[in-house]
Amino acid sequence: MNAEIISIGTEILLGEITDTNAQYIASRLPFLGIDLYWVSQVGDNKTRIIEVLKRAWNRSDIIFITGGLGPTADDVTRESIAEMLGEEMKIDMNLEKTLRERFGRYGMEMPLSNLKQATIIPSASSIPNPAGTAPGWWIEKDGKILITMPGPPRELNVVWQETVQSRLEEKAESVLVPRTFKTFGHSEGGAGEMVADMLAASNPTLGIYARADGIHLRLAAKAKTREEAVKMLDEGEVRIREIMGERIWGVDNETLETIIGGLLTRKAMTLAVMEDASGGTLASTFNDIPGSDAFFKGGLLASSDHAKRAFGVPSPVVTDSTPGTGLAKAMAEAARNFLDADIGLATTGSDDVTADNPFGTTFIGIADASGSRAVSRPRRRQYVTATILFELQETLLSMG
Amino acid sequence: MNAEIISIGTEILLGEITDTNAQYIASRLPFLGIDLYWVSQVGDNKTRIIEVLKRAWNRSDIIFITGGLGPTADDVTRESIAEMLGEEMKIDMNLEKTLRERFGRYGMEMPLSNLKQATIIPSASSIPNPAGTAPGWWIEKDGKILITMPGPPRELNVVWQETVQSRLEEKAESVLVPRTFKTFGHSEGGAGEMVADMLAASNPTLGIYARADGIHLRLAAKAKTREEAVKMLDEGEVRIREIMGERIWGVDNETLETIIGGLLTRKAMTLAVMEDASGGTLASTFNDIPGSDAFFKGGLLASSDHAKRAFGVPSPVVTDSTPGTGLAKAMAEAARNFLDADIGLATTGSDDVTADNPFGTTFIGIADASGSRAVSRPRRRQYVTATILFELQETLLSMG
Numbered sequence: 001m002n003a004e005i006i007s008i009g010t011e012i013l014l015g016e017i018t019d020t021n022a023q024y025i026a027s028r029l030p031f032l033g034i035d036l037y038w039v040s041q042v043g044d045n046k047t048r049i050i051e052v053l054k055r056a057w058n059r060s061d062i063i064f065i066t067g068g069l070g071p072t073a074d075d076v077t078r079e080s081i082a083e084m085l086g087e088e089m090k091i092d093m094n095l096e097k098t099l100r101e102r103f104g105r106y107g108m109e110m111p112l113s114n115l116k117q118a119t120i121i122p123s124a125s126s127i128p129n130p131a132g133t134a135p136g137w138w139i140e141k142d143g144k145i146l147i148t149m150p151g152p153p154r155e156l157n158v159v160w161q162e163t164v165q166s167r168l169e170e171k172a173e174s175v176l177v178p179r180t181f182k183t184f185g186h187s188e189g190g191a192g193e194m195v196a197d198m199l200a201a202s203n204p205t206l207g208i209y210a211r212a213d214g215i216h217l218r219l220a221a222k223a224k225t226r227e228e229a230v231k232m233l234d235e236g237e238v239r240i241r242e243i244m245g246e247r248i249w250g251v252d253n254e255t256l257e258t259i260i261g262g263l264l265t266r267k268a269m270t271l272a273v274m275e276d277a278s279g280g281t282l283a284s285t286f287n288d289i290p291g292s293d294a295f296f297k298g299g300l301l302a303s304s305d306h307a308k309r310a311f312g313v314p315s316p317v318v319t320d321s322t323p324g325t326g327l328a329k330a331m332a333e334a335a336r337n338f339l340d341a342d343i344g345l346a347t348t349g350s351d352d353v354t355a356d357n358p359f360g361t362t363f364i365g366i367a368d369a370s371g372s373r374a375v376s377r378p379r380r381r382q383y384v385t386a387t388i389l390f391e392l393q394e395t396l397l398s399m400g
Numbered sequence: 401m402n403a404e405i406i407s408i409g410t411e412i413l414l415g416e417i418t419d420t421n422a423q424y425i426a427s428r429l430p431f432l433g434i435d436l437y438w439v440s441q442v443g444d445n446k447t448r449i450i451e452v453l454k455r456a457w458n459r460s461d462i463i464f465i466t467g468g469l470g471p472t473a474d475d476v477t478r479e480s481i482a483e484m485l486g487e488e489m490k491i492d493m494n495l496e497k498t499l500r501e502r503f504g505r506y507g508m509e510m511p512l513s514n515l516k517q518a519t520i521i522p523s524a525s526s527i528p529n530p531a532g533t534a535p536g537w538w539i540e541k542d543g544k545i546l547i548t549m550p551g552p553p554r555e556l557n558v559v560w561q562e563t564v565q566s567r568l569e570e571k572a573e574s575v576l577v578p579r580t581f582k583t584f585g586h587s588e589g590g591a592g593e594m595v596a597d598m599l600a601a602s603n604p605t606l607g608i609y610a611r612a613d614g615i616h617l618r619l620a621a622k623a624k625t626r627e628e629a630v631k632m633l634d635e636g637e638v639r640i641r642e643i644m645g646e647r648i649w650g651v652d653n654e655t656l657e658t659i660i661g662g663l664l665t666r667k668a669m670t671l672a673v674m675e676d677a678s679g680g681t682l683a684s685t686f687n688d689i690p691g692s693d694a695f696f697k698g699g700l701l702a703s704s705d706h707a708k709r710a711f712g713v714p715s716p717v718v719t720d721s722t723p724g725t726g727l728a729k730a731m732a733e734a735a736r737n738f739l740d741a742d743i744g745l746a747t748t749g750s751d752d753v754t755a756d757n758p759f760g761t762t763f764i765g766i767a768d769a770s771g772s773r774a775v776s777r778p779r780r781r782q783y784v785t786a787t788i789l790f791e792l793q794e795t796l797l798s799m800g
Contacts, residue, residue: 012423012426012439013426013436013437013439014426014427014430014436015423015424015425015426015427015428015429015430015436016427017423018418018419018420018422018423019418019419019422019423019439020418022418022419022441023412023415023417023418023419024415025415026412026413026414026415027414027415027416028415029415030414030415036413036414036415037413037442037443037448038440038441038442038448039412039413039440039441039442040438040439040440040441041422041438041439041440042437042438042439043437048437048438272707279683279684279687279688280680280681280683280684280687280699280701281680281684283679283680283683283699283701284679284680284681284684287679287680287701287703288679292703293703293704296703296704297703297704297706297707298700298701298702298703298704298706298707298710299680299683299699299700299701299703300698300699300700300701301680301683301687301698301699301700301701302698303687303692303693303696303697303698303699304693304696304697304698304739306697306698306739306740307672307697307698307739310698310738310739310740338710339704339706339707339710340706340710
């Protein structure tokens with residue numbers, strides 16, 4: 001099936017918003033075995049919309065349309081589709097009822113202009129929109145499929161996830177379902193050698209990607225139904241876990257933050273951090289973990305020598321404060337003591353670059369009841385947080 | 401002039417990247433008096449690129465193309481344009497020399513494949529790309545303009561700012577130049593009444609916008625040249641400053657952060673902050689201000705009662721620690737004392753919502769040599785930082 005995406009809205013052509021809907025849809029099509037050839041944006045202008053629609057209808061099997069489903073006169077997506085197909089828009093009693101109830105829940109009368117959001121054409125069925133007042137249309141005619149969805153990204157996402165995705169899966173000859181295993185402690189090449197036989201297989205396929213939070217192994221199974229694909233993934237997962245063992249720290253949407261939050265909570269341990277060069281990023285990271293109240297005791301942003309001393313870093317260490325492992329250890333110990341936490345975590349950085357290390361250096365200190373240690377890592381800005389989290393995770397895991 | 405934008409790259413159609421280039425260009429065209437009617441994305445496929453190009457050449461006066469200018473075989477934007485126009489690509493000696501020098505600066509030999517980035521066609525002149533190896537083409541033929549630019553957004557931005565913008569301004573019958581005045585202490589309606597006569601004028605036009613950091617007044621002057629427009633803006637600015645006076649805290653790209661950084665530096669005053677609910681955001685904000693080393697003494701993230709006590713908030717205040725103005729004042733005083741700063745700034749929040757206030761409340765404490773004060777504000781997540789910065793700014797300004 002060859003697909004086409006059309007995003008409708010004058011605000012896109014004025015550069016006021018970026019069309020993220022096209023990417024949202026595009027990124028999901030490969031998993032449905034649908035090839036995307038054309039994407040275009042057009043303003044809220046009926047003549048130009050119809051021109052684009054006619055071309056799409058002639059050259060594509062499936063057409064995705066977002067935007068222009070609002071209640072006002074400038075929203076003409078429905079009218080344009082009806083005219084292109086030579087069909088008449090009629091008010092659907094059920095849609096009207098649903099819409100009136102929606103307004104009623106907010107204690108409002110439905111404005112007359114919203115009535116056009118309750119219209120439908122003969123070749124269309126309605127796509128519910130639980131997140132807004134504009135339902136979509138699912139049109140099947142002359143062997144083509146045309147799907148309209150609301151423009152606000154939040155509404156599009158809900159409509160896609162609750163209806164469009166599964167209806168497309170029913171139509172698809174095959175679905176491709178991915179599962180990503182996140183690992184640490186290997187290079188891309190090293191991980192590749194371990195799973196060499198799986199890399200050579202054609203279904204499920206295995207891809208290897210280097211990311212800020214380690215090497216990702218992405219297994220993707222192609223099958224007639226989602227259930228079959230998931231079964232293949234489950235079998236593949238057994239094999240991958242045999243090979244990679246404890247090196248797998250997470251799957252799919254799991255992040256280092258959520259994993260570490262879980263570890264700290266299970267171990268009933270608390271954490272305090274002190275940082276300078278990272279400027280509060282580390283504290284924010286822990287603070288943002290859901291449930292961090294239970295384990296995160298606080299963060300110390302110690303940009304100045306004065307602040308370091310005030311937080312209990314020994315004065316001689318601060319005075320001789322070239323960033324290094326010594327300072328990182330002292331900061332970690334001070335954070336632990338100052339905030340009475342089980343684990344103190346600290347980071348300081350150096351901008352000094354060398355031919356070997358063009359990024360500067362990040363020093364990471366970790367203190368616990370058994371003492372403190374520190375490591376240095378080349379600083380790559382987007383990797384700093386992941387590097388620190390990995391060190392912390394290793395400490396937590398080594399505590400058994 | 402009617403314009404069209406074509407973004408080229410298979411990675412766009414696979415949903416791997418969002419096409420932000422189209423928005424970048426689209427948002428600049430209104431200021432050049434250019435109307436944008438069509439935007440489309442197409443993969444690195446010569447047949448489909450030529451189809452899109454032909455349509456654009458027939459219906460649009462000016463065509464902007466980004467992407468597909470790389471050295472590899474899959475980049476076929478140049479080849480497609482040459483074929484569409486029936487022209488032959490030839491290597492330009494000067495472009496080749498520039499390219500070889502570029503590689504030489506990195507101690508590298510130029511790979512043969514890069515040679516095609518030194519090609520040009522008879523109807524094109526070259527657009528320099530100081531940020532990469534792919535120069536653009538500026539084509540004028542049959543009364544049409546076609547401009548190719550590199551796809552990486554950083555390169556596109558440089559090429560646009562250094563060459564394309566000014567060449568388009570020369571072509572434009574008029575330019576529209578905006579200048580934004582950022583104000584505080586007024587409602588949108590209140591500000592509107594003060595500048596009512598300017599709102600009614602047709603050139604320059606004045607627009608009023610409510611933003612997180614206050615009311616913005618955007619003056620936009622239309623003239624034959626940029627110089628004339630700037631002169632009109634200068635005259636308009638005199639008038640706006642007469643009316644709004646000290647309520648204008650910044651112009652165009654100035655942010656509250658840079659203004660406050662400037663105030664603190666000029667007054668040679670230092671700052672320390674303590675926060676809980678905002679989770680390090682406030683400390684990060686100050687830490688990120690260029691030159692903050694000089695005035696920012698450090699941040700205390702005090703999520704827990706224990707941390708508040710450790711930072712010197714009096715124990716009875718912490719024990720009775722319903723977030724409120726009392727706690728905010730005590731936190732501000734403690735931050736000031738603990739880090740020996742001239743000004744202590746603190747924020748704490750409450751999630752309690754009422755019918756009047758569905759957002760919860762942010763409490764802001766400010767302590768200086770003369771004492772401390774605190775205010776409460778409805779919490780709207782994206783406005784919290786701006787609200788706090790305004791309070792700080794007011795304090796700084798009141799110090800004369």
